[in-house]
Structure formats: C-alpha cells, structure tokens
Amino acid sequence: MKLNDQLGSLMSDRRGRGYANAVYGVADYLALPIGMLLAAPFLLRHLGTGQYGVWILATAAVSSGGIISTSFGDAAIKYVGECRGREDVSGVMRIVRNMLSINLTLSGILAITLWFLAPFVTRHIVKSDLDLQATCLKSLRIGSGLLLVKSIESVFSSALRAFETYGSTVRIGICSRSAALVAAIVLTEYGRNIVWIMVATLLIATSGMMAQALALQRKIGSFSPIPAWHPKTVSHIASFGTFSWLQAIAGVAFSQADRFCVGFFMGAPAVAYYGLCVQAAQPIHGLIASGMHFMFPHLSARYSVAPISEIRRKVIVAIKVNIMLVAGLSLPVMVLGRNVLTRWIGTAFGQQPPLMFPLIVCSFALLGLNVTAHYALLAVGHVRVVTYLNLVAGVGVLVFMALLLPKLGLQGAAMARLSYGPITCLAYFQLYRVIWRAESHTSMPQPPMYRAVNPGTEYSTSKTSL
Numbered sequence: 001m002k003l004n005d006q007l008g009s010l011m012s013d014r015r016g017r018g019y020a021n022a023v024y025g026v027a028d029y030l031a032l033p034i035g036m037l038l039a040a041p042f043l044l045r046h047l048g049t050g051q052y053g054v055w056i057l058a059t060a061a062v063s064s065g066g067i068i069s070t071s072f073g074d075a076a077i078k079y080v081g082e083c084r085g086r087e088d089v090s091g092v093m094r095i096v097r098n099m100l101s102i103n104l105t106l107s108g109i110l111a112i113t114l115w116f117l118a119p120f121v122t123r124h125i126v127k128s129d130l131d132l133q134a135t136c137l138k139s140l141r142i143g144s145g146l147l148l149v150k151s152i153e154s155v156f157s158s159a160l161r162a163f164e165t166y167g168s169t170v171r172i173g174i175c176s177r178s179a180a181l182v183a184a185i186v187l188t189e190y191g192r193n194i195v196w197i198m199v200a201t202l203l204i205a206t207s208g209m210m211a212q213a214l215a216l217q218r219k220i221g222s223f224s225p226i227p228a229w230h231p232k233t234v235s236h237i238a239s240f241g242t243f244s245w246l247q248a249i250a251g252v253a254f255s256q257a258d259r260f261c262v263g264f265f266m267g268a269p270a271v272a273y274y275g276l277c278v279q280a281a282q283p284i285h286g287l288i289a290s291g292m293h294f295m296f297p298h299l300s301a302r303y304s305v306a307p308i309s310e311i312r313r314k315v316i317v318a319i320k321v322n323i324m325l326v327a328g329l330s331l332p333v334m335v336l337g338r339n340v341l342t343r344w345i346g347t348a349f350g351q352q353p354p355l356m357f358p359l360i361v362c363s364f365a366l367l368g369l370n371v372t373a374h375y376a377l378l379a380v381g382h383v384r385v386v387t388y389l390n391l392v393a394g395v396g397v398l399v400f401m402a403l404l405l406p407k408l409g410l411q412g413a414a415m416a417r418l419s420y421g422p423i424t425c426l427a428y429f430q431l432y433r434v435i436w437r438a439e440s441h442t443s444m445p446q447p448p449m450y451r452a453v454n455p456g457t458e459y460s461t462s463k464t465s466l
Contacts, residue, residue: 053268366421
C-alpha cells in the first residue's frame with residue numbers, strides 16, 4: 001500500500017510539473033509575438049516603415065544565428081538530465097562548460113560572418129537612403145554581439161530545463177524580452193533610432209544571460225563559466241545534436257531567411273508589412289508545437305515497453321487533436337486577421353496584396369499539421385527522416401522565393417512559404433510504416449513503474465504481429 005501511495009504521489013507530482021512546464025512553454029513562446037504586435041502601431045508611427053523594416057531584419061539576423069548556434073540545446077538537456085539522474089554534479093558542470101565552447105564556436109563564426117556581410121546586406125536592402133544605410137549597418141554589427149550573448153544564455157537556460165523546472169528560466173526570458181520592447185518604445189518616443197534600440201537590447205540581453213547563470217548556480221552550486229573542450233564530451237554532444245542542428249538550419253529558411261529575400265528584392269519597407277503578417281500567423285504552428293511537445297517524452301518512454309496497439313491509439317488521438325487545433329487556430333485568423341491588422345496597424349497595411357496574409361496563414365496551418373508526425377518519429381528514433389524532410393523543405397522555400405518574388409512581389413513570397421508544410425507532412429508516410437506496417441514490434445520487459453501506473457496492461461516480451 002505504501003508503494004502504491006508513493007507511486008501515486010510521484011506520478012501526481014510529475015503530471016503537475018508537466019502541466020506547469022507546458023504552460024510556461026506556451027507563455028515563453030507567446031511573449032515575443034504578442035509584444036511585437038502590440039508595439040507595432042506605435043513603432044511604425046514613430047520610426048517609419050524603413051527603420052521598422054531594418055529592425056525586423058536585424059532581429060531576424062540575430063534570431064537566425066541564434067537558432068543555428070544554439071540548436072545543440074536538446075543535447076544539453078539530454079546529457080545534463082542524465083547526470084542529474086546520477087546526481088553527478090561534476091558531470092553537469094563539465095557539460096555546461098563544453099556546451100559553452102560549442103555554442104561560442106558556432107556563434108563566433110556566425111557573428112564574424114554577419115559583421116563582414118553587413119555592408120553587402122545593407123547596400124542591397126537600403127538602396128538610396130544614406131542615413132538609413134548607416135543605421136542598418138550599425139544595427140547589424142551590434143546584432144553580432146547580441147548573437148554571442150544569446151548563444152551563452154541558451155546554455156544556461158537549456159541546463160535549467162534539464163532539471164524540469166521551466167519557471168525560472170522562462171520568467172527571466174519573458175522579462176528580458178519585455179524590457180527590450182519597453183526600451184524600444186521609450187527610446188522611440190524620445191526620437192532615438194534603431195541603433196539605440198539595438199544597444200539597449202544588447203545590454204538587457206547581457207543582464208538576462210547573467211540572471212540565467214545565477215539561476216543555474218542556485219541549482220548546482222558555484223561553477224566555472226570558463227569554456228572547456230573535453231574531446232569525449234564534445235563528441236557525445238555532437239553525435240546527438242548534429243541532426244537537431246541540421247533541422248535548425250532548415251527551419252531558418254522558413255522562419256527567418258524569407259525576410260532577407262524580401263529585403264533584397266523589395267527593400268526594407270516591404271519587410272515591415274511582410275514581417276507583421278508572419279508575426280500574426282506564426283502562433284498557429286508555435287502554439288500547437290509547444291502544446292503537443294509532451295508527446296516526445298511520452299512516446300519515447302512507452303514505445304519500447306507498451307503494446308503497439310497502445311502506441312497506435314495514442315498517435316491516432318494526437319492526430320485528431322492536431323487537426324482540430326490547426327482548424328481552431330487558423331480559421332479565425334484567416335477570416336478576421338487582415339481586418340484586425342488593418343485597423344490596428346493602419347490603412348497602409350490594407351493596401352498590401354490581398355492574398356498575402358491568407359497565404360501566410362495557410363503556410364503556418366500546413367506546417368502545424370506535421371507536429372504529430374514530427375514528435376512521434378523523434379520518439380521512435382527516426383530523427384534522420386525528420387531532418388532530411390526539413391532540409392528539403394527549407395531548400396524548396398528558398399528556391400520558390402527566388403523564382404516568385406521578382407514576378408509577384410510579396411504575394412509571391414507568401415506563396416513560396418506554402419511548400420514547406422506539405423513537404424514536412426510527408427513524415428506521416430514514414431510514421432505509417434513504423435507504427436502500422438512494421439512486421440513486428442519487439443518490446444522490452446515492462447518496468448514496475450509502468451505496470452503500477454498502467455494496471456491491467458500485459459505485454460509479452462516476444463514479438464507481436466501487427
């Protein structure tokens with residue numbers, strides 16, 4: 001009886017912590033796009049579309065570099081979690097220090113690249129306004145420093161997430177982003193330009209990085225923040241993180257690089273309106289991905305011990321929920337979003353191509369449909385399929401962008417995004433082969449915890465025909 005009570009208490013604590021982490025994950029995702037949309041009318045009015053577009057591009061450059069340079073974060077979560085399970089504090093510190101080396105190497109290369117490419121990018125995005133060219137150049141180069149700070153911060157935040165307590169790291173992140181937006185509004189009110197906003201963002205991000213380090217220190221005790229390079233540790237991290245790194249590169253094509261394509265072909269003002277459409281529509285996929293992320297660890301834990309019929313049932317339920325979420329989130333945005341944005345941003349937004357916003361909404365809806373297949377394939381170990389599909393989809397977006405933008409403008413850019421979702425949804429064919437068409441499913445003996453939490457489930461250790 002005591003064992004059952006202990007198991008029940010343990011599972012209740014885990015469920016409660018899981019729900020809390022899910023809420024924090026969604027809040028962490030929503031904070032920036034909602035803040036940007038709320039601040040957009042004020043910033044557009046005071047900065048103008050040119051400077052606002054430059055800010056969007058500078059932010060996209062930092063975000064793109066950050067996504068690529070911090071994409072080994074899943075490996076940090078995995079290995080820090082393992083060390084935590086063994087109560088190996090020295091191992092946690094070793095991983096953190098080696099992750100700092102990896103992230104600084106990647107972000108350093110990207111920061112140097114951005115610094116030297118900044119004049120070239122500036123000349124092609126701002127073609128005639130010399131003052132705006134100077135602002136754009138300085139903003140991109142400040143973004144190089146911001147990229148380094150963000151890469152260091154991600155090591156501390158990933159390590160904190162490995163302790164399954166998202167609260168502290170999410171609160172710090174939300175406060176940092178909110179402070180940066182408030183600083184942008186205040187500086188704009190006093191007539192300052194984007195350069196001042198980027199400097200303020202850099203200072204706030206540095207403070208946020210230090211706060212994340214202090215939060216981690218409270219978890220593991222004092223540790224040295226000096227990067228280390230232990231070949232065996234780096235090799236382990238790289239073997240796990242390489243595929244997530246490749247997926248991050250592909251994701252940049254859909255989430256960030258399109259803004260640079262629009263800037264190159266149409267200039268900074270066009271980026272302002274295009275970026276606002278993306279900010280308004282991206283929560284369709286982001287909320288679904290954040291809310292259904294629990295599938296990854298849930299199916300990972302059960303795939304090797306549960307009956308294949310149970311795995312099928314869970315996947316079917318997830319697919320149905322996935323479809324309902326896509327429909328529930330995308331249809332209202334598609335029907336009402338353009339009118340709401342026109343009233344919120346101003347009449348100039350209503351003069352943009354009429355199909356641009358609905359097409360961007362469709363692109364995120366199609367991408368949202370692949371969430372179940374994405375997490376389920378990761379859970380059963382088919383990460384390569386997910387990675388390759390994302391790479392093909394990313395290349396496809398860039399190719400279609402180059403072909404359609406010169407002819408159709410912003411509407412062409414929106415149409416190019418449509419290719420990403422259907423390509424990634426091909427993952428369902430692989431999921432069908434793995435879950436429904438596999439000849440056998442070999443289970444491992446069920447651990448006592450699984451039998452205790454799932455009474456009445458019996459599963460032979462022999463192969464079961466599907």
